Amino acid sequence: MPTLRVGSVVSLYSSFLERVGNISKESLGNFIITEITHEVSQGSYYKNRFKAIPATIKALPSPKVRMPLAETQMATVLSNADPQGKGRVRVRMNWQTNGMQTGWVRVMTPDGGSSDDVKSNRGFVFIPEVGDQVLLGFRHGDPARPYVLGSLFNGTTGGGGGQGNNCKSLTTRSGSSLKLDDSAGSVTLHDKGGVKMNFDGAGNQTLATKASATTTVGKDASLLQMDKDGNIELKANTKITLTIEGSKIIITKDKITLESPEIEVNGTTSATVNSSAINMQGGTTNITTTTINLKPKPAEIPNDGGTYLVATRSVNIESQNVDIVGGTVEIN
Helix, strand or coil: CCCCCCCCEEEEEEEEEEECCEEEEEEEEEEEEEEEEEEEECCCEEEEEEEEEECCCCCCCCCCCCCCCCCCEEEEEEECCCCCCCCCEEEEECCCCCCCCCCEEEECCCCEECCCCCCCCEECCCCCCCCCEEEEEEHHHCCCCEEEEEEECCCCCCCCCCHHHCEEEEECCCCCEEEEECCCCEEEEECCCCCEEEECCCCCEEEECCCEEEEEECCCCEEEEEECCCCEEEEECCEEEEEECCEEEEEECCEEEEECCCCCCCCCCCCCCCCCCCCCCCCCCCCCCCEEEECCCCCCCCCCCCCCECCCCCEEEECCCCCCCCCCCCEC
């Protein structure tokens, strides 16, 4: 049995004839045999041929073996709970059995990265759900470097875009959706709680809620809130103005102003105005009624030669017509 084999360390020497009868020998060093061929024939004849590398080498060279090239693979998502929070998934390819699975695999997206203002999740973030079927690609065809090319509908999950392929949509696991309908050019936004916002493609916008709707501008500086019980609340920190051409209502924290060519107040049962002081100013004041009841508080009568009508309890004036004429008329 030859003592030389692959992995053996051999010492090689070279010999040369310096002159007749004098042969010199010089060491070429120690070598590790990497490939050897033995030849044996009759008469105990033996020879070999081998390839070797220097024994001082620290790492063996890789053999020239052609690397396998992986093709696209179907797989099923087993988990999307990436322990590093990077949006990766773990999948099982169709040929894997007995609990086999991949490591954490990156997911391709139409747009992804960062910016000066957004350090993570800038772009399109839609991570496949557990149980989804996905298609795997492999970077440089390397089986050890898979990535998810995208998700695939199947005979159970696919619904298509309807007749004429007019419907496009994004729908999440809970049922929230954004739907675009090319037949009408409409856009509809739904959430799980039943809120619906619709742009019908004809210039109309509709917002419907089941509970309440709140619009806030600034840090609660302006607020509009409506609820399902028919209550509407409008809040502002500074001023509320309602304007229709020449008519205007202005509300501030200490004053309400009504401006209009004509103001009409109707109370089908009664109308009450309460204040510590009431000022009525106008070129003409017309009061039309069947009965006027004046109930003043006790007043002092000035001693200035004027004429005063003073009632200690009440004054009732009942008539078809009442005319009060005077340079100065005071009713206290």
